[in-house]
Amino acid sequence: MSEDLVLEVKGLRKVFRIGFFRKRVEAVKNASFSVRRGEIFGLLGPNGAGKTTTIKSILRLIFPSEGEIRIFGRPAGDREAAKRVGYMPENPYVYQYLKPLEFLDLCGRLTGMPKVERRERSEAMVDKVGLRHAVDRPIGKFSKGMMQRVGLAQALLHDPELLVLDEPMSGLDPIGRKEVRDVLLEQRARGKTLLFTSHILSDVELLCDRVVIMQRGEITSEGQVSDLLESAGRQVEIRLSGASAALKTSLASRAVVVDDGAGHLTLRADGDRAIDEILRIANAAGARLDALVPVRQTLENLFLQNAGR
Ligand SMILES: Nc1ncnc2c1ncn2[C@@H]1O[C@H](COP(=O)(O)OP(=O)(O)O)[C@@H](O)[C@H]1O
Numbered sequence: 001m002s003e004d005l006v007l008e009v010k011g012l013r014k015v016f017r018i019g020f021f022r023k024r025v026e027a028v029k030n031a032s033f034s035v036r037r038g039e040i041f042g043l044l045g046p047n048g049a050g051k052t053t054t055i056k057s058i059l060r061l062i063f064p065s066e067g068e069i070r071i072f073g074r075p076a077g078d079r080e081a082a083k084r085v086g087y088m089p090e091n092p093y094v095y096q097y098l099k100p101l102e103f104l105d106l107c108g109r110l111t112g113m114p115k116v117e118r119r120e121r122s123e124a125m126v127d128k129v130g131l132r133h134a135v136d137r138p139i140g141k142f143s144k145g146m147m148q149r150v151g152l153a154q155a156l157l158h159d160p161e162l163l164v165l166d167e168p169m170s171g172l173d174p175i176g177r178k179e180v181r182d183v184l185l186e187q188r189a190r191g192k193t194l195l196f197t198s199h200i201l202s203d204v205e206l207l208c209d210r211v212v213i214m215q216r217g218e219i220t221s222e223g224q225v226s227d228l229l230e231s232a233g234r235q236v237e238i239r240l241s242g243a244s245a246a247l248k249t250s251l252a253s254r255a256v257v258v259d260d261g262a263g264h265l266t267l268r269a270d271g272d273r274a275i276d277e278i279l280r281i282a283n284a285a286g287a288r289l290d291a292l293v294p295v296r297q298t299l300e301n302l303f304l305q306n307a308g309r
């Protein structure tokens with residue numbers, strides 16, 4: 001394995017058996033991807049896609065049914081490799097009655113950090129994740145967003161080389177998400193590697209170098225965000241006025257048409273051919289072209305296109 005690969009997942013499969021009849025749930029069917037040193041890598045997908053199961057397999061919190069996982073060139077579960085990994089679970093397990101610094105101190109103690117370092121790092125992380133104002137409150141009284149910050153502080157405590165974050169943005173408001181994004185970008189600037197899951201696609205676009213999209217336990221796309229968006233094709237919004245009802249009907253089979261009731265139509269056209277065709281038909285029917293606006297492709301569009309398949 002190359003020095004540059006921090007994480008390698010090959011042919012991962014995880015089958016759960018649930019209930020009295022041991023019904024099979026194939027949470028991950030076949031997932032392969034690798035994460036390079038120093039990149040921010042996104043594992044995306046709708047709820048139930050298998051993201052958390054993949055993350056838990058990487059951290060050996062669950063045992064895969066099939067497949068091979070290597071972290072820093074060592075098999076998953078290796079003690080030395082595990083020390084270089086920080087993990088923020090989807091729902092951080094915290095002790096309700098501890099205050100943030102006490103909780104972080106406990107986490108540090110469990111991973112064998114010396115006392116002075118524990119104290120310094122805990123203080124620094126509380127500032128980094130913006131919890132200074134809440135140091136006197138027990139964690140049990142925290143909001144979901146504050147809890148996420150505790151989880152992030154705990155993941156960063158021992159300054160790991162690889163950060164694995166399961167839905168780090170969930171429960172945060174836009175300002176909180178920006179703050180977390182900045183913390184993650186700072187980690188990358190310091191040469192750290194990040195793997196995170198998300199279904200908040202705007203954050204992913206702003207952060208990730210590369211992504212995989214997972215659906216129903218399988219990886220359906222992989223690549224650089226810019227490449228994925230390009231491959232999603234060109235979309236244009238076409239605005240027409242003076243359109244008759246007959247024109248609207250004939251266009252409706254070619255694109256989604258929104259009618260404001262006063263003869264103004266707004267259409268979304270996919271690809272150059274569809275655009276040309278719609279313009280030709282509209283022109284022949286005597287409608288006027290008011291505007292032709294390129295639609296900025298987003299991961300969200302790509303996602304919906306994929307999901308529709
Ligand atoms: N411990 C478990 N036992 C049974 N089924 C599970 C378990 N964990 C996850 N699943 C199922 O596996 C699928 C994938 O779940 P998960 O990995 O949590 O998805 P995601 O994180 O993408 O939302 C879901 O259908 C979920 O119900």
Ligand SMILES: [Mg+2]
Pocket residue numbers: 051052053090166
């Ligand atoms: Mg999940």
